[in-house]
Structure formats: structure tokens, C-alpha cells
Amino acid sequence: MRTLVFVWMALMVLLAVTTGSALVPLGPANTILNLVIAIAKTALVALFFMHLRHSISLLRLIAIVGLTTLSLLFILSGADFVTRSIERSAWQTPPDLRQPEIADRYSSRDGMMWSLHSRTKSSR
Amino acid sequence: MSAHAYDPASALADARARIGMWVFLASEIMFFGPVFFAYLYGRYEWPHAFFAASRSTDLLCGAVNTAILLTSSTAVAMALRYAEGDLRRQARRALSVVMLLGFAFLLIKGYEYGQDWHEHLIPGRDFELRDAANQAAAQLFYFIYFFSTLLHALHLLIGIGLIGYCRSYLKRDTGHRAVRRLEVIGLYWHFVDIIWIFLYPALYLAGRAS
Numbered sequence: 001m002r003t004l005v006f007v008w009m010a011l012m013v014l015l016a017v018t019t020g021s022a023l024v025p026l027g028p029a030n031t032i033l034n035l036v037i038a039i040a041k042t043a044l045v046a047l048f049f050m051h052l053r054h055s056i057s058l059l060r061l062i063a064i065v066g067l068t069t070l071s072l073l074f075i076l077s078g079a080d081f082v083t084r085s086i087e088r089s090a091w092q093t094p095p096d097l098r099q100p101e102i103a104d105r106y107s108s109r110d111g112m113m114w115s116l117h118s119r120t121k122s123s124r
Numbered sequence: 125m126s127a128h129a130y131d132p133a134s135a136l137a138d139a140r141a142r143i144g145m146w147v148f149l150a151s152e153i154m155f156f157g158p159v160f161f162a163y164l165y166g167r168y169e170w171p172h173a174f175f176a177a178s179r180s181t182d183l184l185c186g187a188v189n190t191a192i193l194l195t196s197s198t199a200v201a202m203a204l205r206y207a208e209g210d211l212r213r214q215a216r217r218a219l220s221v222v223m224l225l226g227f228a229f230l231l232i233k234g235y236e237y238g239q240d241w242h243e244h245l246i247p248g249r250d251f252e253l254r255d256a257a258n259q260a261a262a263q264l265f266y267f268i269y270f271f272s273t274l275l276h277a278l279h280l281l282i283g284i285g286l287i288g289y290c291r292s293y294l295k296r297d298t299g300h301r302a303v304r305r306l307e308v309i310g311l312y313w314h315f316v317d318i319i320w321i322f323l324y325p326a327l328y329l330a331g332r333a334s
Contacts (some may be wrong), residue, residue, distance in 0.1 A: 001205055018324075018325060022325070024334055030334075038324075041321045044316060058143060059143065065154070069150075073154075074161055074164075081168075
């Protein structure tokens with residue numbers, strides 16, 4: 001029971017750190033810190049609350065197989081999305097980008113958005 | 125660990141139940157995974173809009189809800205520890221706390237949804253996020269936000285129901301079976317907690333400092 005209270009306190013400290021650090025501008029370190037803390041919290045929950053610490057290795061294997069499969073799917077689809085440029089198919093009517101009003105609607109600071117939504121408010 | 129004498133048949137049933145739940149959870153992760161992938165893709169493609177949209181969520185509600193869920197997970201682990209020591213009354217009390225915390229989480233989430241409604245953050249015709257230059261991408265963030273939090277809330281609702289079932293089963297059945305059910309349903313509760321552990325920084329903390 002004491003262990004559980006300690007784990008709870010550790011979880012609360014991690015929550016405070018991740019929330020506090022998110023308000024401090026650290027650049028990319030913000031994201032990395034948030035991710036590391038989320039993984040640390042998960043490890044605490046999985047090892048102590050879900051008993052992976054004392055369980056047979058088959059259970060740990062099931063957890064690892066699930067995570068590995070998910071990472072494989074992330075890597076494969078990620079590689080596809082990152083390297084592929086989206087091209088319009090022939091039957092899609094291309095928007096007339098010579099008209100400034102339409103061109104405005106489809107471009108923005110974040111990049112080309114034409115495929116996402118047809119009714120965007122004109123961007124500034 | 126159990127107060128009962130060691131019984132190989134019962135230990136085998138324990139192991140089977142545990143493996144079954146872990147395999148189910150491994151399949152659940154495939155269900156939630158694509159939502160996180162959609163988020164990652166959007167954040168990679170339109171970082172400014174995603175950060176602006178993430179800043180417009182309610183940080184206090186998110187942080188309190190995270191604390192609530194982490195505490196409820198601790199209470200589930202405590203209830204199991206009590207039940208294994210045959211302290212049924214204490215176990216049931218801990219499970220009442222878990223259910224209350226679960227409802228508190230849903231209540232706060234509902235309050236947030238109400239706020240989102242008033243601030244025109246529901247994807248659709250009236251969507252408007254003033255900070256974002258790219259409205260379509262900000263709307264995509266909110267689409268992911270609502271999909272993931274509603275899916276999580278649904279899981280939590282099922283979890284509350286299952287915990288309530290365990291709570292009454294602990295009273296009806298004095299044998300080891302009630303403890304086994306509590307352990308397996310506890311695994312599910314912890315899993316739902318872990319999903320939120322990742323949703324919280326993704327939806328609430330991204331871009332706060334920029």
C-alpha cells in the first residue's frame with residue numbers, strides 16, 4: 001500500500017512538471033519533455049498498477065508486440081505521408097488560383113490547404 | 125498474495141483472464157493509435173494552426189482531469205490490494221471513490237464541451253478560432269480533439285460501469301472470482317488512464333509557450 005502512495009505522488013509530481021514546463025518557452029525541448037514525462041507516467045502505471053513488474057514474461061511480450069506493431073504502422077504511414085506530395089486527380093476541378101480571392105482561400109502561412117476544406121474563411 | 129490457499133486451477137484461470145485482457149488491450153491500442161497518428165500528421169503539416177488551436181483549450185480543466193484520472197487509477201490499484209487481502213469493505217469503498225472520480229472527470233469534460241460550444245470551436249459552419257491564420261487546419265485539430273476525447277469518454281463510461289459491476293460482485297461473491305474480475309477490469313481502467321496520459325500533452329500542452 002505504501003508503494004502505491006509513492007507511485008501516486010510520483011505521478012502527481014510528473015504532472016506538475018509537465019504542466020509547468022509547458023508554460024516555459026524551451027523550443028523543441030517542450031515537446032521532448034512532455035513526451036518523456038508521458039512515457040515515464042505510463043511506465044509507472046504499467047509496472048506498478050498493471051503489475052508488469054511481477055508478471056510472467058508472456059504478458060510483457062503481449063504489451064511489447066502491441067507497441068511494436070503500432071510503431072511499425074506509424075513508421076510506414078509516416079514515411080508515406082512525409083515523402084509524398086499530394087496531386088490532384090484528373091476529375092477534380094482545379095481552383096482558379098489566378099483570382100486573388102480564391103488563391104487567398106487556398107493558401108496560408110501553413111502551406112497549401114486546398115484539399116482539406118472547401119469553405120475556409122479567407123486567411124489573413 | 126491471496127488470502128486463500130494456493131489452488132492451481134484458480135491460478136490458471138487467473139493467468140488466462142490476465143492474458144485475455146492484455147491481448148484485448150493490445151488490440152485497443154490499434155484503435156486509438158490512428159487518432160494519434162492523425163494528430164502527429166496535422167502537427168507536422170500545420171504546426172502554427174495546431175499550436176494556436178491547442179492553446180485555446182482549457183489548461184486548468186485538462187490538468188485537473190489528468191490528476192483525477194491518475195488518482196482514480198491509484199484507487200483501483202488500492203482496491204485490488206484490499207480485495208487480495210480479503211478486506212472487501214475497504215475494497216468496495218475504494219471502488220466507490222473510483223466511480224466518483226470517473227464521474228467528476230466526465231462532468232469537467234462536459235463543462236469543457238459547453239465552453240467549446242460557446243467559443244465556436246465545434247467543427248462545422250460556425251467554427252472560428254481567432255488566433256489561427258489557417259482556419260481549416262485549426263478545425264482539423266478540433267476534429268481530432270473531439271474524436272479522441274469522446275472516444276476516451278466512451279471508454280471511461282464503460283469503465284465506470286464495469287467498476288460498478290465489480291463493486292457489487294465483491295459483495296455477492298465471497299470467493300476468489302470477484303478478485304480476479306477486479307484485477308482484469310482494473311487493467312482496462314489503467315489502460316484508459318494511459319490513453320489520457322498521452323492525450324493531455326498532445327491536446328492541452330502543445331504550443332503553450334510559443
